[in-house]
Amino acid sequence: MQITDIINPENLVYEKxxxxxxxxxxxxxxxxxxVVHKLLAEVIEELGIQEKTIGVSxxxxxxxxYNYIDxxxxxxxxxxxxxxACGISRTNPDKVVFTYQGDGDLASIGTGxxxxxxxxxxxxxxxxINNGIYGMTGGQxxxxxxxxxxxxxxxxxxxxxxxxxxxxxxxxxxxxxxxSYVTRQSVHTPAAIRKCKKAIxxxxxxxxxxxxTAFVEVVSTCNMNWKLPPVEANQWMEENMFPFxxxxxxxxxxxxxxxxxxxxxx
Amino acid sequence: MAKVRGAVVVDNEECxxxxxxxxxxxxxxxxxxxQVNSRGYHYSxxxxxxxxxxxxxxxxxxxDSCITVYRVKV
Numbered sequence: 001m002q003i004t005d006i007i008n009p010e011n012l013v014y015e016k017x018x019x020x021x022x023x024x025x026x027x028x029x030x031x032x033x034x035v036v037h038k039l040l041a042e043v044i045e046e047l048g049i050q051e052k053t054i055g056v057s058x059x060x061x062x063x064x065x066y067n068y069i070d071x072x073x074x075x076x077x078x079x080x081x082x083x084x085a086c087g088i089s090r091t092n093p094d095k096v097v098f099t100y101q102g103d104g105d106l107a108s109i110g111t112g113x114x115x116x117x118x119x120x121x122x123x124x125x126x127x128x129i130n131n132g133i134y135g136m137t138g139g140q141x142x143x144x145x146x147x148x149x150x151x152x153x154x155x156x157x158x159x160x161x162x163x164x165x166x167x168x169x170x171x172x173x174x175x176x177x178x179x180s181y182v183t184r185q186s187v188h189t190p191a192a193i194r195k196c197k198k199a200i201x202x203x204x205x206x207x208x209x210x211x212x213t214a215f216v217e218v219v220s221t222c223n224m225n226w227k228l229p230p231v232e233a234n235q236w237m238e239e240n241m242f243p244f245x246x247x248x249x250x251x252x253x254x255x256x257x258x259x260x261x262x263x264x265x266x
Numbered sequence: 267m268a269k270v271r272g273a274v275v276v277d278n279e280e281c282x283x284x285x286x287x288x289x290x291x292x293x294x295x296x297x298x299x300x301q302v303n304s305r306g307y308h309y310s311x312x313x314x315x316x317x318x319x320x321x322x323x324x325x326x327x328x329x330d331s332c333i334t335v336y337r338v339k340v
Contacts, residue, residue, distance in 0.1 A: 013322060029329075193326050
């Protein structure tokens with residue numbers, strides 16, 4: 001059988017999701033952002049919620065997400081995406097709202113916003129891309145940078161005495177009663193990507209069911225600022241990021257679980 | 267047992283030559299071209315098209331969604 005016989009519309013098993021626009025992504029070769037964008041487009045398409053989904057894009061490399069996924073978007077100030085998403089989801093309860101944030105956006109300048117949004121239990125999805133570095137601005141130390149990791153602002157490696165410890169923000173958020181589903185995923189292998197897609201789909205479903213804030217952390221690579229080729233960056237992530245940021249579900253429930261026992265006895 | 271044959275089509279101009287699809291392929295089908303596309307990237311191509319089983323791993327890991335997969339039972 002010739003290759004030309006196989007390449008036939010009736011044999012098609014995988015193509016670019018229809019929700020992804022034809023714009024070429026500005027991300028560096030091998031960037032995890034592209035994979036997460038693709039998963040978002042697939043999930044939104046499969047759930048059939050294109051018309052009622054509103055994304056809130058961050059400041060960071062992901063800022064141009066609105067150019068790539070064909071849904072409604074709102075751009076937020078640095079770190080303020082959860083506050084904007086909160087406003088959108090409260091004024092439009094029939095919409096499905098999600099924020100797409102990096103670690104510099106969510107875990108640094110936006111820590112207050114994300115903590116209180118998750119604690120209030122506003123019904124939206126948070127997609128948190130954690131690559132342990134400030135990607136867009138040129139590889140400075142982020143709160144999530146690992147101890148000993150070399151960045152532009154920690155040329156001798158992150159030192160706990162000088163720079164403090166890496167922030168496990170997903171573990172903190174899993175403690176908050178307003179969250180419904182808190183998980184940490186990665187997108188470095190086909191199996192991990194399939195798993196991550198299921199997690200994102202579950203997060204969107206739980207936000208639609210008004211169970212609370214659904215939080216999906218994706219441990220990612222920034223091969224350009226880690227100064228590694230894409231394939232080696234994935235290996236580096238497995239060896240160094242996973243021991244500190246182990247993938248897995250941290251919470252699977254609903255904000256409504258806690259209410260009966262947590263009110264004042266009159 | 268039915269044999270499965272697959273084929274992938276890489277959008278040469280969209281490919282950024284990151285090489286993630288090359289390591290994701292269980293059958294060692296893909297390779298990076300010695301030639302470059304108009305943006306200077308060594309785009310992926312099927313160096314060993316007979317071995318492709320259409321498992322979609324390459325398309326799933328592609329950050330730029332530039333791989334289309336076809337599969338047929340023979």
